[in-house]
Amino acid sequence: MEIICLQENLKKGLNITERIIGKNLTLPILNNILISVEKSSIKLCSTDLEIGINCEISGKIIKQGAIAIPAKVLTSFINNLPNKKVQLKTKDNKLMIKCENYKSQIKGFSSEEFPIIPKIKSEPILKINKDILRTGLSQIVEITAISESRPEISGIYMKFEKESIKTAATDSFRLAEKIINDVDIASINENEIIIPKRTVVELIRILQDDDIGNVELVLNQNQVLFNLNNVQIISRLIEGKFPDYTQIIPKEFQAQVITNKQELINNIKLASFFSGKANEVKLSILPSKSLVELSSEDADVGSHKSSLPAKIQGKPIKISFNYRYLLDGLNNIFSDKVIISIGKEAGKTLITSVGDESYKYIVMPIKA
């Protein structure tokens, strides 16, 4: 194998592929990046057997071939080279690197030891703008809980509909749903999947790259492929059935509060310093005064009280939440105003945005 490419291109490709590589002691070959040169393409590949990333980079091909090189040392070394032409050449199981007056060799492994990343040959089922996909997934991914006993909630649920993707995530204390619109759906066989949280986190990270345009999604039985121009992310899917959460979305409410989102966030943050071990912040909804009062008390630290103006429909209510759960929902709302709807059943509460129905956040109170 022999190629010449710009440091910048190599660096970018390595940083995209390198991130999923940990320190695998039982299968050390997984700590490597495979550099493979075939026909007219230079590819960098990494995998942890759950996710695989392929990244094609541009460069001049002198000789085809492949080698697996320890990811951390290769990436750190290339990151520190000047942005000039870099020559990479294999000799036995070593990679010879030349750049300006620098000459190095890094010990690697035969490409044959590197696991084959499965290929998905099916047609894409949909195409979507990368920013719409990234923003939508970012709004829900963080609340996913990694649970060994309930693997089906350890991932992001996706349901493909006519012109949209319904996505949802939960940790059983709260649930977020995001409808991603403007999707160009081609054909659907399977219409529900669960994607591991880590895959979605990596996808969101890679989607930040400006070079990426639209995203194609390809499915086969137990795998998903995200095709982003020169980068492919392949992941296993989580088996099992995501809980049928539509029934838990509250539809009848004791009270509905419309207030300024940022002010509410500020008030909750200040109350949080006195929220004790349970992270408990109390909301008093006062329709007659058009006010929401927030209070918290910690016997060891002290106490706090504040109020903010709100439009309120319904009856007066006192209800307590884990303040972190409230903030997780509010921070994913992009409008200035937010609607807090306290459900009739056990105080189950729905947080939505004024003017955007695509995002729903449902949270259970500590005390209702």
Added chain:
Amino acid sequence: MEIICLQENLKKGLNITERIIGKNLTLPILNNILISVEKSSIKLCSTDLEIGINCEISGKIIKQGAIAIPAKVLTSFINNLPNKKVQLKTKDNKLMIKCENYKSQIKGFSSEEFPIIPKIKSEPILKINKDILRTGLSQIVEITAISESRPEISGIYMKFEKESIKTAATDSFRLAEKIINDVDIASINENEIIIPKRTVVELIRILQDDDIGNVELVLNQNQVLFNLNNVQIISRLIEGKFPDYTQIIPKEFQAQVITNKQELINNIKLASFFSGKANEVKLSILPSKSLVELSSEDADVGSHKSSLPAKIQGKPIKISFNYRYLLDGLNNIFSDKVIISIGKEAGKTLITSVGDESYKYIVMPIKA
């Protein structure tokens, strides 16, 4: 006690005083900040019994008094308030805080439980521009080693001379000396002191503040006071005698190399990836070629070689260093060109700047 002050002023003062407070389990009162209002001054104080910080803030005094309040909760809470007027008022051992629509109380302790930070009443021995002091100390502080067996090298050495301060630090593997000039020295009784590393680190941090102008230094027998307008830092001094390092500065050299500092740093960084457990990077000084060659080899990882042009006087030498030690010295040189002088005795090496004789860095080789 009752005062009203702007959140911004309070926040700034708290963040200056709060940093030295850890989590002291044996003397929990040290986890507090003392707010004390006397005559026309509002003071925030913190101490860990080694360092004490007093910070005067501006505000309206309504009633004199004092209280000790847990530093972490107070600082985090005030940091999150809007930049408006904040009212602080004591009631029993609680601090009542009002700001806009926020009302809180934080449990505190009687000011009498808070240790007295000693006052130094002597006249200042010198006055110096804060940026000159900060830059000078930053160049040497990091190599100080905290050593229980050799407390005298756990601090920064200062020797007051006619119009300058000679400062030095060492960890016994390398030594840095910085002559700080432009000092307005008044009078000196004691002319050598050793200041604990942590004190110097805190001093450097606080000196970054734009509000601070000149710095006065006041000494008494076993303490030093840095007086920075509204902030005072008081620290105990380290007893003992700093090693007489002037004799170890090499004066006769096998070779002297003048080269570009940044290129040398880049070359060392790249070689470092192959430097193995000993961090060993080899320099080959080649006067006939006007080149310095850098090389490194790690049996498990691979090897590296590079060269850079240099003006060389003296004979050819091969010498190895811990690359971290080289970088620590080079990163504290501010000129474009650097002089590497390999001493005759055991390869003891002096790193200096072209055109600035105030900074000297001496490092021992691994192999000479």
